[in-house]
Amino acid sequence: MSEPVKPNPTSKYLRTERLPSIWCPGCGIGTTVNCFTRALDGSGFDLDKVAIVSGIGCTGRVAGYLNLDSFHTTHGRAIPFATGLQMANPDLKVVVYSGDGDLSAIGGNHLIHAARRNVDMLVVCVNNFTYGMTGGQVTPTTFQTAVASTTPYGAYEETFNLPRLVDSCGGVYVARWTSYHVKQLAKSMGEALNKKGFRFIEILSPCPTLYLRRNKLGEGLDEMKFYKEKSVIKNGASTTETDLDYRKEIVVGTFVNRERPTNVEAMEARMSEVLGAKYVPYESPGKKPAWA
């Protein structure tokens, strides 16, 4: 007699009826989702009050697999959608979960401004250095000399250091991990979920089908070995020292953890100061359920 199969502890956080996912074998996105569910598991949050917003692309599909209120929005616009959602219903814990192209290319303007105004949201950026769903085109995070379908002779533009970008714009929590660092990532996601303001976690993650194969870098597992060998944990490192380079050392860790008023706190403080008793604070529709 075999032992009864133990339920996977992540199952209750997933829309299991939608599985299998669209992600390729060896892709790192699912691993990050596993970490996220573990962070939720340890958080003690009312999951009815956690909302997840994605943009477009492979990572954009995360929203559809998580058993939360989930929004699969337009390409690059997850952050402004989430901004509206959070400001209109501050009782929600809002998480944006998307890819490097979505958040830093088409959505780059929203990323920097949401960090600047310190909108209360956690942004998880799965960085696989490519546009996976559209066929492996170059992104702002593709390393120089790496081949992409639109840089057949190798990429030549400067590579974005996303933690540095978000840090410089005022994000209150900035971390980078890889999909190899599952324990650290889950812990970091838990910390970030518990913080207020604009939190940003970059996760380096393999895209075996397009990025690795095209660059003759092996399978997903080879990339995990690479992350294991090349990563150096430097919590508190200055984000000026976290630049990434092709096949070189990867600095990971929690780089920034600061306090700053959120956009709504700043707005309310200002309005109270100027308008005094005439200020009528916004009443969240989230206080009572629609059916009550």
Add this chain to the structure above:
Amino acid sequence: MSNANPSGTLTGSHYLDGDHACSEGAIAAGCRFASGYPITPSTEVVERLSARFPRVGGRFIQLEDELGASIALLGAVWGGAKACTVTSGPGFSLMMEHIGYAAITETPCVYINVQRAGPSTGLPTQPAQGDMMQARFGSHGDYRLIALCPNSPQECFDLTVEAFNLAEEFRVPVLVMLDEVVGHMTEKVVIPPAEQIKVSERRYTKKKPGEGFKLFEASNGSMVPEMVKAGDGYRIHVTGLTHDERGYPAMNVPTHEKMQLRLQDKIVENADRIVRWEEKDLADAEVVVVSFGITSRVAERAIKAAREQGVKVGSFRLITAWPFPEKQIAELSKKVKAFVVPELNLGQMALEVERVVAGRTKVVPVPHVGGTVHNPETILNKILESVR
């Protein structure tokens, strides 16, 4: 239907321009979230909202661009707020993707577009009605929406309230299509007491989580599904992909067909409840001037002059441009000799009149490039020509 919230409603007689009247209409309708990006000649709407909202419990955010502004309000709607954004020509073009997203996700919302002359940057502070076809067809794919065309600051107030009500009733994006003249003209606007302003509340389902609620299921004899908001425990999924009744992506033709047809039919089959127009002197009319927005007020003078010259001319003013009042125009086309269609563009709505009239009678466009309004004489001459 319920009554407007008295705490926000600025009851009384005011001298307001059309842009400001739109802001007051939004507040009276219960809008408590607005996102925007500055663009002339629409900016006064959000300037007023940013001043008024903190006094009535609303929140405004100026986003970094129109792309952000046009989706932040959709997030706010799913968070449980009534919400709008405001723009003009080039910004409206940038918002098209999210108007499509609002249509496919059936997000009740209001986009106010104060039209200026284009294409592109065009004439930033000068009027046009050049976005009428973009309003109808601007986003990719097939969808239907509602577009209202006020011709006075009073109507800017009234129709903005109406826009929010229609958005809730049909779970559809509703466009308020001003033109620069209506947006910037100042006239008396009477805002009734709150209890006289009818407001449609969001139709939330009465089913509790776990009772089989489906976010995109036509139910209770209506083609318009009931809503829920984030945070209430339904664990909804909202996507711009073709989706089934649960909201789950389903990339197949039967699902696509079912979804697309309902998105269309909920507007087309309810057109009689949506379509609004104003008619004058049609009883004996041989010629009908079809106009909207500021052009309808210029046309009034031409119509009066034509009547004085003995021409039997009447007026049909479009209040809804979309859905187009096709039944009414088709009916008229059996009785009259000609339609004269002045508009501040090179003939956009005239195309729609021609389509509906289908050759039964003459359609005489009176195009105008915008930047100014028509000279009434130009319209008069076309009326006179049309009966020759």
